[in-house]
Amino acid sequence: MAHLIDISASPVSATMFLLLVVCCSQAMGDLLHITHAPGYMKFVQHPIKDLPASDIPKMISHSLGLPSGEMSWNGMLQGSLFKRPKANVIVTLVGHDDMDKTPLNPKSLAKYIVHNDVPFVDIEQVTHNFKRTLFGSTPLMVELLADNANIDVKSWHEIFKKLPSTRQKLNDRLLENNSVLNQFDIGTLNISHSADAALLEELQMIRNIMEKLKSNPGYLKSKTPDFYSFTISGLKDVAQHHGGESSQVASATKLLNEFIDKMTSEFRQLYKDGVMVEVLVTKPIHGVLVRKARSLMEADTQNTATVSQVSAWKKANIAASYGDEYPAIFNIILWGMIILAVALFIISHGIWNMDPGRDSVIYRMTSQRLKKE
Structure with a gap:
């Protein structure tokens, strides 16, 4: 038997109830911000269900016209069959437990609550779709992942492999005139603090990639779509070292808002508005479950692993999984x-x-x- 709540007796009680529902829904799960999309890409402002995390790679593939599995989420419509974005940019920002008190609010066309039906968003599904669909070509794909010692940029193109990747080199880059320190207001962040420097170094690496794209416009004129994936985990470190309600976290959040807005604007100029930009804000996973970084060029390693996996399946008398084709x-x-x-x-x-x-x-x-x- 269904239980109904009567909120028609008082407009004040109705307003309070709606505010409570909105606040609870914002506190539950992660958020995906659509900071830019071409006019021919249509999004539903209020879909009937939350966006499953497993549908985000499918959404990116569908937006670029790449084949992928069927989506259960109805927030993105097909739009034009003859026009597709030239590129897709997704920024995964790992937040902290007090993210609700200092939320990230970049300028966005729409934002959706993400239902965490999987531990993390598997961006490798998108790169797999690129390899399978655009076989024989070299689309522009750039993936940025950071750890304690390095900020690794994975790409097929040599220009990005020559970027400084160690923390020390990026720290030295921050002292130059055209670095993030001189382009943005960092507030109470201090480069001498390791947690603050980690966040600034990640942002500086993204700025380095943007500068390479601006100085090599020929890479943007390929017939294949482009894909960028940037993971920023420095905000979590700032919150762990200074506290979730500290002034440093507030300054870092303000810096990220300005940085994402400028990055979106520059990608729009590079691709003449033919780009889709998403920002996925996730809360940290407490435990030992981590995403293992993998190079975009590990086809041979994947094939060897697949052969050994099939052999193991045969020994265990388990049927092998089938592909989408x-x-x-x-x-x-x-x-x-x-x-x-x-x-x-x-x-x-x-x-x-x-x-x-x-x-x-x-x-x-x-x-x-x-x-x-």
Whole structure:
């Protein structure tokens, strides 16, 4: 039996109830901000359900026109069949436990609550779709991941591999005139503090990538779509060292808002508004579950791992999983065999029951020889 709550008795109580629902919904789960999308990309402001985390890679693939699994979320419409964004940029920002008190609010077209049906968003699904669909080409893909010692940039293009990746080199880069320190107001953040410097170094690496794109516009003119994935985890470190309600966290949040707004504006200029930019704000996962970084060029390693995995499946008597193309290939082979079998039966039946009379080819070929003799 359903229980209904009557909120019509008082407009004040109704308002309080709605505010309570909104606040609870914002506190539950992560948030995905759509900071920019072309006009032909349509988004529903109030979808009927929250965005599953497992649907985010599918949403990115669908937006670029790449084949992917079916989405259960109805927040993004198909839009134009003849126009697709030239690039997609997703920024994954790892927050902290007190994120609700100092929320990240970049300028966005829409934002959606993310239902964490999986531990983390698997961006590797998008790179896998690129490899499978754009086989033989080298699309512009850049992935940024950070750890305690390095900030790793993974790409097929050499220009990004030459960027400084160690923390020390990036710290030295922050002291230059055109660094993040001189382009943004860092507030109470201090570069001499390791946690503050970690956040600034991650932002500086993104700025370095943007500068490379601006100085090499030829890379943006390829026929294949481009994909960028930036992971920023420095805000979590700032909150752990200074506290979630500290002035440093407030300054870091303000800095990130300004940084994301400027980054979105620059990507719009680079791609002439033909780019889609998302910011995924996640809370930290407490435990030992982490995402293992992997290079974009590990095809051979993946194949070796797949062979060993299949061997293990055979020993364990477990059926191997099938790809997305399996239903189409299965139907093509099945119906092709059925059509060929039916055609062979009809042809054989016709030849078997053919009357070798005067109108047949057999009679014409043999009758000429008989007349000559």
